[in-house]
Amino acid sequence: MADRSTNEEQSQSIINLPKVLLHGPPGFSSLLQPPYSLKFHILNNASLPLHHFLANHAHLCSSVAAVLCDGGYPITTDLLSLLPSLRLVVTSSAGTDHVDLEECRRRGVRVAGAGNIFSQDVADLAVALLIDVIMKISAADGCLRKRHGLSWRDFPLGSKLTGKKVGIVGLGKIGLEVAHRLEAFDCMISYNSRSKKPFVSYPFYSSVVELATNSNVLVLCCALNDQTRQMINREVMLALGKGGVIVNVARGALIDEKDLLRCWLEGEIGGAGLDVFENEPLDCEELFSLDNVVLSPHAGFSTLESYIGICQLVGRNLEAFFSNKPLISPVI
Ligand SMILES: O=CC(=O)O
16 A cells, blocks of 8 residues: 555656657667656657657647757657647757757747767867878778788878868867867868858858868868758869868768769769768668778767766756756757
């Protein structure tokens, strides 16, 4: 009897907590850990596709106050319309192209993101991919493992990073981290961004074609939106030139992948280091077959340190919002 009333009291106290719907991949619930996880009534749809979950739990979903989502899980107008009590979206990603921000604004739903948590790791990966492509590290590694006895003479010459002209597309937090790192390699930095940044002295190009014309390497660090979608097209690739290298650590759809494949096959582009793709997980045989293209599985943020950081940040954002305090990393 005592046990039953304790259980009832516990479920009663959970029911009174703000409801947070998880919208992410299997295992996503581990992002919300104690003490934060104990402060919310967490609805985990892991065992069902989201629309089935919402249909089966309509009574609970009508009072969902927050959604915690992953960058690959869209927050669409349709989803928002199924959650009439929603007041907050917390995404565990730095990018917010999967969130319909306009509709959130219209409904008065606040949005918090990953802020600066991943910027250093993503910038490190951008530099790592660039060095890998131009010094052909992964390519050599693959050959050495297949054929013993190879020496450096069996490989084509690589290229120097020192002194390269690097054009950064998007000089936000990640772009600046990339610029700082590449300055240490005596690279000449210039950039394209929505507007000229008054706090840096790097040359600014308002057109990405002009930036490409004046660069050996393009590093893509900008947000994906209607203006930037497929911005890196054949014209930009031809402007970058035959030895040019493109590194993308932002979003796959910034690049016209068909143009990239064509330019590569025609010898119009030198190489690419890609952490992101138009369709993820990557399943494009044509990209797998290209030399001088180094691929990474959208892993720019996946370090232990950043994982610990994002677990705390999502919890702190939820806690702050439901205590009527300012969001820690607001988007809107
Ligand atoms: O791509 C990863 C992110 O947006 O955080």
